[in-house]
Amino acid sequence: MRSSSVAKLLGAKVDFRVGSALKLPFRNRAFAFVTDRGCFHCLSAEDRPRWVTEAARVLKPGGTLFLRTFSDKAHPEYGPHCFKRRELLDAVKGHFRVLSLKRYPALGSGGPPSEPLWALLAKRR
Numbered sequence: 001m002r003s004s005s006v007a008k009l010l011g012a013k014v015d016f017r018v019g020s021a022l023k024l025p026f027r028n029r030a031f032a033f034v035t036d037r038g039c040f041h042c043l044s045a046e047d048r049p050r051w052v053t054e055a056a057r058v059l060k061p062g063g064t065l066f067l068r069t070f071s072d073k074a075h076p077e078y079g080p081h082c083f084k085r086r087e088l089l090d091a092v093k094g095h096f097r098v099l100s101l102k103r104y105p106a107l108g109s110g111g112p113p114s115e116p117l118w119a120l121l122a123k124r125r
């Protein structure tokens with residue numbers, strides 16, 4: 001189901017925009033919260049610093065980042081990058097202070113229990 005349909009169903013008023021995470025169509029310090037599920041790990045190593053800079057740019061100082069990615073315990077058959085703990089911490093450390101980095105399970109995979117994903121919570125410096 002499309003996000004816009006879910007919002008309508010819930011009666012939530014949401015302003016959906018389409019754009020690149022590498023050039024967000026928002027002004028500086030526009031938001032208190034930024035979240036990403038599954039986009040960051042799809043980017044090339046070359047593009048990842050730009051994602052971090054853009055997320056930091058649109059967040060207010062002290063704003064919150066909630067990022068979910070594949071970890072090194074994941075084994076996707078396709079392309080997403082699987083981050084090691086240190087690698088993910090290093091990727092965001094220039095602009096963010098990490099509050100927590102935890103592994104979590106993929107829901108509904110049907111396979112044996114494992115925690116192939118990272119949930120990172122951080123504050124913009």
Ligand SMILES: C[S@@+](CC[C@H](N)C(=O)[O-])C[C@H]1O[C@@H](n2cnc3c(N)ncnc32)[C@H](O)[C@@H]1O
Nearest residue numbers: 019020021022023036037038039040042043080
């Ligand atoms: C694994 S999917 C995750 C989709 C969704 N967030 C979810 O949790 O189901 C990765 C998504 O990132 C999007 N994506 C890749 N590069 C992007 C970029 N530079 N800017 C915005 N979205 C991008 C892809 O189009 C794709 O929809």
